[in-house]
Amino acid sequence: MLFRDTECPACKAPLGYDPERRELGALVAGPAEGTWRRPDRKSGAQRYRRCSNFDSPARCNWLLAADEPATLCLSCRLNRTIPDLGDADNRRYWRAIELAKRRMVSQLLALGLPVRSKVDEDAEHGVAFDLLRQPPDGPPVLTGHAAGLITLNVEEADDARREKIRQALHEPYRTLLGHFRHEIGHYYWDRLIAGTVWHAPFRALFGDERADYAAALKANYDRGPPADWAARHISSYASTHPWEDWAETWAHYLHLIDSLGTAMGFGFNGANAPVEVDSFAAADLYAPHHPDAERALSLVNSWMSLTTMLNELARSMGQPDFYPFTPSREVLRKLHFVHLVVHDEQAYAVERTSEDRR
16 A cells, blocks of 8 residues: 555555554444544544545545544645646646645654644644646746745646756756655744744854845856855755755755655665665764764665665666765755754654643
């Protein structure tokens, strides 16, 4: 069974994803119409309802508690605007977009990060999505983030169009999931960095975000990135401005954690990859004496081994590299910084949950 599945490919049993437990499992009809339960749970266990977008082009397989007043799941209710579904292309685009968004939201929940809808749960601190398509004679739709509202041009779900843009911008990587992870990074900068104890350390490592953002973007598009960008940044775009450096580093941290977690779920990790890589040392980390430093170092080195092998597999099929990036030691320090920010938020989330249960 895979994350996107709505029925078991072998026995055809209906499947549903429980975001609270982060589990995909088989379902059987519940005692009331439209309700479901998990057959592997005790009879008194939770009853579920399907997200109302299950029967839409999004084909959402997420579940809600049967007694929850909402009709949309946690991921779908983050949408403020969706494209006109009277258009066949929009229906196709939306389905691909929602699948990518659900994967991202599931990971955010697993990391203990706050995920609340700006639409109807937390207008001040929540997040929302405008999924827009440019009208025939209208202004272009620019993907971006502003004060918790993430706008995505739905035509990014068109593989041919997205590849054309990737080539034009000389990008090694451009995907829907990458867009989501980058833009949500801007949102979490506002939530977890701005005005917190992490703000001054952020400026020391990434640079001062008070630098003129518009001027920085113009300079990047006029003159291109600095010649030595790869020594300090995960991508050339990250060299544009400290905000973009953070968002790109954040996205790559999510890439690392999710891909390595998936590999380990299939019984494989970088530690058993039969390849030699230039491993990082503890001294290369942002905080080498942090109690979690060894684990963080193991994650990154496992990732380097895994991606080296996967890149070779891709080349053997004549495909582009699976991970077309080479993190420098300066980039490792930034990745570790992101890891510590997430680690801190996880601890805070656990503390909040314990207090709520008292």
